[in-house]
Amino acid sequence: MTKSPIKWAGGKTRVMPQLLMQLPKADCLIEPFVGSGTVFMNTEYRRYILCDSNRALINFFRVLTSNTERLIDTACGMFLDGNNEEQYYKRRALFNSMQWSDTGKADTALLYAALFLYLNRHCFNGIYRVNQMGDHNVPFGKYGAPYLPADEMRRFAEKANDTKAVFIDGDFRHTIPYVMQLAYDAVIYCDPPYIPASKTANFTAYGKPFTLDDHRDLVATLLDAHRQHGTRAVISNSDTPETREIYSAFNLHAFSVRRSVSAKSRDMAGEVIGVLRGDVGRNSGACGAWTSTIENLRPAAIWIGFDLAAGFDNGEPSDEHA
Numbered sequence: 001m002t003k004s005p006i007k008w009a010g011g012k013t014r015v016m017p018q019l020l021m022q023l024p025k026a027d028c029l030i031e032p033f034v035g036s037g038t039v040f041m042n043t044e045y046r047r048y049i050l051c052d053s054n055r056a057l058i059n060f061f062r063v064l065t066s067n068t069e070r071l072i073d074t075a076c077g078m079f080l081d082g083n084n085e086e087q088y089y090k091r092r093a094l095f096n097s098m099q100w101s102d103t104g105k106a107d108t109a110l111l112y113a114a115l116f117l118y119l120n121r122h123c124f125n126g127i128y129r130v131n132q133m134g135d136h137n138v139p140f141g142k143y144g145a146p147y148l149p150a151d152e153m154r155r156f157a158e159k160a161n162d163t164k165a166v167f168i169d170g171d172f173r174h175t176i177p178y179v180m181q182l183a184y185d186a187v188i189y190c191d192p193p194y195i196p197a198s199k200t201a202n203f204t205a206y207g208k209p210f211t212l213d214d215h216r217d218l219v220a221t222l223l224d225a226h227r228q229h230g231t232r233a234v235i236s237n238s239d240t241p242e243t244r245e246i247y248s249a250f251n252l253h254a255f256s257v258r259r260s261v262s263a264k265s266r267d268m269a270g271e272v273i274g275v276l277r278g279d280v281g282r283n284s285g286a287c288g289a290w291t292s293t294i295e296n297l298r299p300a301a302i303w304i305g306f307d308l309a310a311g312f313d314n315g316e317p318s319d320e321h322a
Helices: 013-022 055-066 068-081 085-097 100-104 106-122 150-162 172-180 212-229 241-246
Strands: 028-031 047-052 166-169 186-190 232-238 251-258 268-276
Touching: 013 232, 013 251, 013 268, 047 055, 047 172, 055 068, 055 100, 055 106, 055 150, 055 166, 068 085, 068 106, 068 150, 085 106, 100 106, 166 172, 172 186, 172 212, 186 212, 212 232, 212 241, 212 268
Parallel strands: 028 047, 028 186, 047 166, 186 232
Antiparallel strands: 232 268, 251 268
């Protein structure tokens, strides 16, 4: 299994075998919720369109793809002297002070991406969490030896360049209809925030939470893409009555998975993979036929938090390193 260069809540490392059995063959994979990029790294499509409403994440992937070695070098300097609270909180404040509009400048985008990676590897559990003001507010993680994932970064960049991957920041309501005007022979894979299995299993949302109505909007958007273009779609989520009701148009395949890679207990959580199949390539153009990324699709919100059913995809061989 090829690991992502970042830690991320709800990563798909532990469910990739089940997911690979359900993802249909196609020319292009579209991910409206790319997250850690684990699905991208462990599938073999010719083209990829990778989207997320988290602009800092998309900026990181763009810089990693276009300026790999400079990003590694810049991050390395931060890792060498940054494993202490003083440096951590200074760099978190710098990250929060930066504006998305400034990332149009190459040097600013590079610094923003390096800070994103630094925070991801030094903060508690690799959580990307923001407050109501949109500021990263995760405390220092106090790890012994935070890991700089240089090899994972190079592998990600190599595949992104080989497949001419396109990275788009935006809410799924905007990104899916937009890319479907351009995509031929495509599959949409959606990994939205999981519906809580119980009231006590909910993730903590910051900014605007991903609600049941958001899930219903996602289904409506996918069904619309299916009607207009015959687009096949696959979703992942927790196995709950709400999930089965909202995603009733999908063929749902249930299975169990351990709650967390580092969990001491052997508790299992129910998940489903839903499949909506369609006709190939109806009323659509060539996937990945453009070279520029889309800068102006504005997300409705950045959300993040604990997905207790899916756990954390730490990208680590063990729990001893950050």
